[in-house]
Amino acid sequence: MKRAIILAAVLLCMPVFAAQAQPAPSATEVLATMERVADWQLAHPSSHATTEWTQAAGYAGMMALANLSKGPRYREAVRSMGEANAWKAGPRTYHADDLAVGQTYEALYVFYKDPKIIAPLRERLDFILATPSKVQSLDFQQKYDQVSELWSWCDSLFMAPPVWVEMSAITGDPRYREFAIKDWWRTTDFLYDPAEHLYYRDSTYFNRREANGQKVFWSRGNGWVMAGLVRVLDALPPQDPSRPRFEKLYRDMAQAALKAQQPDGLWHASLLDPQSYPLKETSGSGFFTYALAWGVNHKLLDRAEYEPAVVRAWSALVACVDKDGKLTHVQPIGSDPKSFAEDSTEVYGVGAFLLAGSEVYRIAEKGKH
Template sequence: MRSRLTLLLALLLPVALPAAPDRAGVLTVMERAADWQLANPSEKWTPLIWHNAAFYTGVMALNKVSTSPRFHDAMMALGEKHGWQLAPRPYHADDHAVGQTYAELFFKHREPRMIAPMRASFDYILAHQPDDNLEFDREKNPTRLDRWSWCDALFMAPPAWVRLWKATGDVRYLDFAVTKWWVTSDFLYDRDEQLYFRDSTIFAKREPNGKKVFWSRGNGWVMAGLVRMLELLPADHPSRPKFVAQFQEMAAAVLRCQQPDGLWRASLLDASAYPMQETSGSGFFCYALAWGVNEGLLPREPYAAAALKTWAALETFVQPDGMLTHVQPVGFTPVTFDANHTEPYGVGALLLAGSEIHRLLTP
């Protein structure tokens, strides 16, 4: 297996590469990064906010491949400490993200209290739905954050709604997630480039090379959100072919933007304007491409090689103590930043990627 993967990488992406990863090595990197983040929680963010919630999704993915109970136990302790509450803003997609972890713990333990606050919150939204005005203008649309009006929201909220459907059998949660996904897609998805604008304020902006502005992590959020929708969306659901088509379109578009080192730059269509290596968008892309190969939705060639090359690069940014570097700070457009910067959501992306690379390497 190792020699075949090395040959595949060399043929498809002919640059100097380290040896193909092995499953044990992937797991070691994942555990080291997760342990560091758990031991060094960010002082900037409250525990239930999206910055950390994205990390927790990665911890749950790690829990599926690690034999240690410490990752499961850390997430159980989080839920118990906070009474299984979501973050405080009832409509805000970012504040729904932690519900993904609660639902996945519910799948294991089947304790209704784990999803009760989320269910009450989502029932309130269903009974008091806002309109579909997604214009991201503070003055014209002051309640814009009550909708999924920015592309990041597609990772934060819809997968939580779908998981609540899976936990309860109440199809209203699934219907809401699917319907609102396509409202956002119709508004933010550029059908020519097959990528997402971050929000409507970006529509008219252009990069120094004259091309449209497509933010790497923003599109990474969407691709990871597609994965987390598709992994639970029923095979016979009428919208599934549409989700699959968008996933495949975006995968092809993203692959064209991959740089020779296996990573993506903060701007997908103008890498030269932002030459810094960046790990959070790259981590989410690695996760999505590897998952697509694992599920048979993407052909093994060239996507497996692309994902493995990304993982080999990502590993180099996990420091000996486990800290992940080269994570773009919180934002909404491509920027330059301190190469030593780290954030919990970057670690979440790494762990999600590692979980699918680990599966990709299964003999």
């Protein structure tokens, strides 16, 4: 009798699950949406300085789109930015945020093969190698102009390490890669919670708790880490001895991200207390979608387990694009979960969306075969 009741309950639930399944988008649909969002951003340029981390994330997304789009306008728009900057990084020598734009310079170099594109960036990295920061501690209680010379906050793992590893791939000089690997694991040993498989934003969050008693793990902060992780893996040689450790970290974080995904397909601002932050949030969600879709495409994640989550996430992200192409529900600049206006947008949110779309596009392309 009990078995019959359980079976009946399962059968009753089956249509509900089927109704919730999201159809996979076509590659054409994905690309069209990416272009619509990118066109809105180009028509409404950010007021942030063109070497800032905010813009750097946007450029990374634009370059991902440029590699898929038939038209040259996205790559040309980004190249114009680089030329206007004289191919220089941000002004703070050691600050990870001011190196982030280098990811785009490197991507443009790979396309154009013009040495002047990466020359100032390489000069900056060489200076850091020759004159490393004297700061030793990652403790965020220090003066900011000291602690920010190291990768002492989790976002920095998107900003700087991919620049260093890609420079090594471009030049063949292993010193850049070795520097990035050493500092990545120094930051990870300090900020990563091995029980939750998530990163604290910085050391000031170690003892903070959410309203439900859970630890504070910020969605976009961990999205930054996962996006940085896949970009490092993209540039890391297959035979590099550190690769298995990076891949394990990636898989562990992917499991945590999958667990934290909400029924609406997105990740709310707080990963372990989503009920306290019920608003949709697209910047962290965009980075998670990008990272998980990348793992499916590179066969590091089980397709049957993760692809449905990616499809749900992409559908939810697209639903946050208004009729003009503006991406909404982007949490403003900050360092922890907060409430914000539903129509809020930012260029880094657009970058995350475009990066996500570039990998969802590849999933859709593979689905045709």
